[in-house]
Amino acid sequence: MVDTIYVENAINDHTRTALVLDRYPKAEVVGLEHYGEVFNSSKQNFRLQKHNPSLILAAKGGKRVMPTPAQYETGGGAHYYFSHMLNCVYDCRYCFLQGMLRSANYLLFVNYEDFMQDIRSVAEQHKGDDKPVWFFSGYDCDSLAYEPVTGFAEYFIHQFQHIDNAVLELRTKSTQIRSLLNTEPQDNVVVAYSLSPESIVSAVEKGAPPLSKRIEALKRLQDHGWRIGLRFDPIVWHADYLQDYEEAIPQVFESLKPDAIDSVTLGGFRLPKGFYKTMHNLHPEHWLFNAGLTEEEGMVVYRQDIEEQALKSVGELCERYVDERRVFAYSSFNAKEAEASGGM
Amino acid sequence: MLNKSHAKTETVQESASPLRLNLICALNCEAKSLIDKLRLKKQNQTVFSTYVGHWGVADQSVLVTVLITGVGAMSMAAGVAWLAAVQNEKYLNSVWLNVGTAGHGEFKLGAPFIVSMSQGVFSSRRFYPPQVARRAVRLSPCMSLNAPSSDYPETGGIDMEASAFFDVACRFTQAELVQSFKVVSDTPSQGIEHLTANIIAEIMQPHTEAVLVFSKALLLLAENAVQKPNNELVMPQIRATHSQRQQLNDRAKRLAFSLPAEKIDHLSSELLRLSQSVSDEKKAANLLLNYLDTAILNLQPTLHDSLASATQKHAQSRITQHGVG
Ligand code: SF4
Numbered sequence: 001m002v003d004t005i006y007v008e009n010a011i012n013d014h015t016r017t018a019l020v021l022d023r024y025p026k027a028e029v030v031g032l033e034h035y036g037e038v039f040n041s042s043k044q045n046f047r048l049q050k051h052n053p054s055l056i057l058a059a060k061g062g063k064r065v066m067p068t069p070a071q072y073e074t075g076g077g078a079h080y081y082f083s084h085m086l087n088c089v090y091d092c093r094y095c096f097l098q099g100m101l102r103s104a105n106y107l108l109f110v111n112y113e114d115f116m117q118d119i120r121s122v123a124e125q126h127k128g129d130d131k132p133v134w135f136f137s138g139y140d141c142d143s144l145a146y147e148p149v150t151g152f153a154e155y156f157i158h159q160f161q162h163i164d165n166a167v168l169e170l171r172t173k174s175t176q177i178r179s180l181l182n183t184e185p186q187d188n189v190v191v192a193y194s195l196s197p198e199s200i201v202s203a204v205e206k207g208a209p210p211l212s213k214r215i216e217a218l219k220r221l222q223d224h225g226w227r228i229g230l231r232f233d234p235i236v237w238h239a240d241y242l243q244d245y246e247e248a249i250p251q252v253f254e255s256l257k258p259d260a261i262d263s264v265t266l267g268g269f270r271l272p273k274g275f276y277k278t279m280h281n282l283h284p285e286h287w288l289f290n291a292g293l294t295e296e297e298g299m300v301v302y303r304q305d306i307e308e309q310a311l312k313s314v315g316e317l318c319e320r321y322v323d324e325r326r327v328f329a330y331s332s333f334n335a336k337e338a339e340a341s342g343g344m
Numbered sequence: 345m346l347n348k349s350h351a352k353t354e355t356v357q358e359s360a361s362p363l364r365l366n367l368i369c370a371l372n373c374e375a376k377s378l379i380d381k382l383r384l385k386k387q388n389q390t391v392f393s394t395y396v397g398h399w400g401v402a403d404q405s406v407l408v409t410v411l412i413t414g415v416g417a418m419s420m421a422a423g424v425a426w427l428a429a430v431q432n433e434k435y436l437n438s439v440w441l442n443v444g445t446a447g448h449g450e451f452k453l454g455a456p457f458i459v460s461m462s463q464g465v466f467s468s469r470r471f472y473p474p475q476v477a478r479r480a481v482r483l484s485p486c487m488s489l490n491a492p493s494s495d496y497p498e499t500g501g502i503d504m505e506a507s508a509f510f511d512v513a514c515r516f517t518q519a520e521l522v523q524s525f526k527v528v529s530d531t532p533s534q535g536i537e538h539l540t541a542n543i544i545a546e547i548m549q550p551h552t553e554a555v556l557v558f559s560k561a562l563l564l565l566a567e568n569a570v571q572k573p574n575n576e577l578v579m580p581q582i583r584a585t586h587s588q589r590q591q592l593n594d595r596a597k598r599l600a601f602s603l604p605a606e607k608i609d610h611l612s613s614e615l616l617r618l619s620q621s622v623s624d625e626k627k628a629a630n631l632l633l634n635y636l637d638t639a640i641l642n643l644q645p646t647l648h649d650s651l652a653s654a655t656q657k658h659a660q661s662r663i664t665q666h667g668v669g
Binding site for chain 1: 460461470471472474475476477478479482483485514515517518519520521565568569571573597598599601602640641643644645646647
């Protein structure tokens with residue numbers, strides 16, 4: 001339960017600010033000029049803040065919609081991402097946010113309307129493209145985990161109805177799908193779930209719903225008519241990982257209609273070197289940061305033999321259920337532009 | 345062959361530091377009830393007045409220092425810097441808590457608060473101490489002035505030290521562990537004229553327990569700040585450059601966190617054996633590095649073990665959230 005909420009003075013009167021504050025009647029509110037004074041200040045400790053994060057409400061200025069790294073390909077056209085929130089209610093040990101951000105406080109940008117305006121203008125620039133332009137959310141947070149407070153999906157899905165050359169992909173591990181089940185499914189929205197075997201969920205995805213609950217949510221979404229995607233990313237390597245994936249993958253695909261799965265993506269654990277160093281300092285005791293890793297062009301990644309074996313074997317397990325053209329594997333060893341794992 | 349007596353051993357990881365709590369007050373009367381409650385002993389011949397002792401929290405012994413800095417930003421800054429210099433850097437996760445009185449435009453006389461934002465009159469810099477530790481008292485902003493004042497802000501507090509305290513103390517520990525606990529000593533209807541040392545001590549006294557409860561919540565966080573391996577890898581003393589030593593330490597730390605005690609012991613003896621077997625002293629560091637790299641390459645975590653060790657670590661954390669031991 002959030003007990004401290006920082007609010008930028010400029011958005012004191014914003015309707016969404018009031019809605020969020022209503023959710024936390026007992027929290028103390030602290031005013032501030034700019035979120036950076038709290039979020040970016042020095043000597044903060046991410047690990048400590050994870051014990052009791054505060055919430056910061058702010059307005060996002062500057063660039064709100066960014067192109068994604070090249071390898072983010074899932075079969076669409078141009079790719080962009082936007083982040084209405086930084087940080088996450090879950091605590092995955094591999095999440096790159098720990099290495100990228102100084103603070104673990106939840107930073108929520110309430111000016112959704114400005115994000116939408118930018119999304120519309122980017123979509124407009126791609127009017128003539130063969131394929132729709134793809135917008136990812138959940139790059140710096142989980143798209144749905146905080147839905148009851150943020151109303152994010154409810155707002156954005158509705159807005160995307162009116163952009164016919166754009167697709168919105170919501171990346172999540174969350175089971176907060178009520179707003180989606182209360183809405184008519186839209187062709188230009190994909191709900192993509194990050195999935196891991198149960199043993200990995202309990203070992204490194206603290207706070208996130210168990211695999212069985214994610215499968216249940218996926219099934220309900222698919223039955224309701226939503227497009228879904230599956231993300232085995234990162235594949236977490238350990239002594240018995242293959243056995244774990246051999247159990248988990250049939251469990252996932254046999255609960256769903258594989259033919260109606262939009263795409264399946266796979267990737268190994270990978271982080272920019274600077275993020276890795278910060279994360280290793282925060283959790284020097286964690287096995288995830290101490291075994292099986294190597295450095296490759298500024299990224300810390302699984303050793304090539306480990307990554308190749310993981311992508312190949314997990315990929316093959318998936319291809320038993322879906323056509324290989326819908327399975328995308330991100331290799332750290334031939335990627336032009338690498339991307340960190342976690343954060344979705 | 346290295347001379348046997350030359351191949352001494354050194355422990356790579358320093359042993360766990362004790363928890364340390366620094367309670368910083370401007371005046372002796374602000375600290376009196378804490379000094380009495382914790383039965384602290386005055387230190388002789390120190391630049392600033394200090395009182396030290398041990399506080400038993402659960403089954404941990406916390407080193408407590410009360411520092412009396414004197415009034416005003418300069419005294420506070422000098423006092424905090426002095427204490428940090430006297431204590432040494434191995435207390436990187438010390439808790440620093442400023443305890444004192446403040447004027448307030450809104451809260452009643454005797455009301456306690458934790459500073460949510462602090463700003464000094466001479467600086468545009470504002471400090472927002474991260475509110476991670478559980479608290480049982482309200483938050484309030486507090487402006488640090490350079491002289492006593494009876495001009496109260498509508499909704500905040502005023503004091504003369506908090507801003508300098510944050511500015512300096514944050515350099516020595518994690519920001520989450522630097523906080524200020526204030527008790528309202530004067531208000532628009534009861535100004536500073538009524539304040540004497542005795543009255544201040546009386547105002548502070550009822551909040552002694554609340555200060556300790558908050559201190560304990562901060563110590564609980566400090567305990568979580570850095571993990572140390574349960575087992576230590578013993579490194580033979582060899583000739584090595586600074587960068588080789590850093591690399592050896594890094595590898596040793598990884599292995600100490602990743603291997604069970606018996607494997608660490610085995611590895612320590614292997615390293616000693618290797619260092620003694622090398623004929624050219626200059627090659628010893630590289631030989632050990634290669635050996636450790638191979639050991640790391642062969643690490644293959646099993647989730648079963650890691651879950652068990654996580655549970656054990658959790659059980660070892662002995663300071664609990666509630667109650668003062
Ligand atoms: S990896 Fe995703 S779900 Fe996990 S903590 Fe990061 S943002 Fe949240």
